[in-house]
Amino acid sequence: MSNHPSAREPIGIIISHGxxxxxxxxxxxxxxxxxxGCFMLSGSELSSDVLVGRIRxxxxxxxxxxxxxxxxxxxxxxxxxxxxxxxxxxxxxxVSGINLPVLLDFMTKREAMEFEEMVDHLIVRGRESIRxxxx
Amino acid sequence: MISLLRIDDRLIHAQVVVGWxxxxxxxxxxxxxxxxxxxxxxxxLFTMAVPPEIKVSILTLKEAVGRIHGGxxxxxxxxxxxxDPRAVLKIMDLGLEVHEVNVGGLHYCQxxxxxxxxxxxxxxxxxALRELVKRGVTLEARALPGLKPVILNSMVV
Numbered sequence: 001m002s003n004h005p006s007a008r009e010p011i012g013i014i015i016s017h018g019x020x021x022x023x024x025x026x027x028x029x030x031x032x033x034x035x036x037g038c039f040m041l042s043g044s045e046l047s048s049d050v051l052v053g054r055i056r057x058x059x060x061x062x063x064x065x066x067x068x069x070x071x072x073x074x075x076x077x078x079x080x081x082x083x084x085x086x087x088x089x090x091x092x093x094x095v096s097g098i099n100l101p102v103l104l105d106f107m108t109k110r111e112a113m114e115f116e117e118m119v120d121h122l123i124v125r126g127r128e129s130i131r132x133x134x135x
Numbered sequence: 136m137i138s139l140l141r142i143d144d145r146l147i148h149a150q151v152v153v154g155w156x157x158x159x160x161x162x163x164x165x166x167x168x169x170x171x172x173x174x175x176x177x178x179x180l181f182t183m184a185v186p187p188e189i190k191v192s193i194l195t196l197k198e199a200v201g202r203i204h205g206g207x208x209x210x211x212x213x214x215x216x217x218x219d220p221r222a223v224l225k226i227m228d229l230g231l232e233v234h235e236v237n238v239g240g241l242h243y244c245q246x247x248x249x250x251x252x253x254x255x256x257x258x259x260x261x262x263a264l265r266e267l268v269k270r271g272v273t274l275e276a277r278a279l280p281g282l283k284p285v286i287l288n289s290m291v292v
Contacts, residue, residue: 017149045253047144047242075184077148083180 009110010066010091010118011037013058014098015051015078017044028103035107037062043078051078055085059092066091066115068106068122070098093119101129137203138212142223143239146171146216147181147191150240154279155214156189162211163190167199167226168218196222200229220263227270236267238276238287251285253278264291 014021021040029035039058043051059067069086071079074096086092093115095102105125110118138159143151146166155161164185171177172195185191190211194202199215202208217223219241227233240253247255254276256264264274264287274287 045243045255047244047247047255050242050244073149075147075149075152077145080145080148080180080184084176087176 008065009037010068010115011039011058011062012068012070012103012106012110013055014038014040014070014103015055015082016040016042016072016098017076017078018042020072024098024100024103027100028107031104032107037065038107043081048077048081048084051081052085055082059085059089067093068119069094070103070106071096072098091115095119095122095126097126099126099129102126136209136212137215139214139237140223140233140235141214141216141237141239142218142220142241143216144218144241146218147184150278151214151216152185152189154281158280159212159214161189161214163192163208164214164216165199165202165208166191166193166216167196167222168193168216169195171218172198196225197229200226200231203231220260220267223272224263224266224270233267233270233272235273235275238264238274239278250287250290251276256291261291 014024019042021042025038025040041054055069069082069092071082071094073079079094079096082094086094102122102125105122109121113121138161139155146168147164151164166181171181172193178193181193182191223233223236238254241247241255241260242253243255247257249255267274268288268291276285276287277283
């Protein structure tokens with residue numbers, strides 16, 4: 001496994017309120033097919049410590065790989081607990097305000113791009129995808 | 136003026152800022168929690184979580200009660216947040232008069248059992264809630280203002 005290039009791709013963890021994370025992951029897979037190294041967590045019913053623990057558990061299982069934590073709402077508890085979970089770890093970034101274009105770009109570009117550049121790209125992609133269409 | 140006293144183990148989060156915020160339109164959110172007041176990361180996180188039009192104070196229980204008594208928040212609408220039922224007892228012991236508490240969120244962790252959606256209690260929390268009932272406090276459980284409040288008083292005694 002270790003000499004397989006995709007084993008070094010960053011992992012993605014979608015962390016949301018309610019059913020959003022699961023639905024986003026399922027929807028993204030429905031568009032691009034099988035996806036490795038992407039996970040989801042719903043934090044609605046969990047206390048902060050439990051949620052932080054579950055995020056760290058996934059990060060620990062993939063130690064040595066970069067990770068992006070996708071959270072649904074800037075400043076919400078998923079976001080706050082993601083910051084707690086990433087504290088003291090290198091190669092982990094949080095992207096808040098997850099949407100489908102961002103997730104699809106992550107899944108399809110993460111292998112080809114350098115980590116920091118890819119994360120910057122995701123932010124641009126997310127912003128570009130939010131537009132008013134007025135005919 | 137305290138518009139809402141809420142027990143929520145997440146303290147500041149989206150339900151408070153957006154859910155309650157849009158109904159109560161608070162000028163300030165006060166977190167009264169000794170641990171949070173002592174943690175720079177948490178202070179920064181919670182301050183970041185609130186839009187700039189709402190002020191944030193992160194205080195120890197003692198500081199919070201002191202400022203409320205000192206009239207510092209008299210001209211503001213304030214949401215006061217504490218982490219657990221025991222903290223409500225402590226602010227009462229420090230002299231704050233409390234008639235009603237919103238039991239907003241005590242989330243799942245090991246040792247807690249489910250009471251209603253979003254409310255999981257361990258023995259310590261139950262004990263503290265029972266004491267609040269004894270002191271005549273109404274325990275109103277609901278995560279958001281649009282939901283039907285569940286009065287916990289008879290459920291915890």
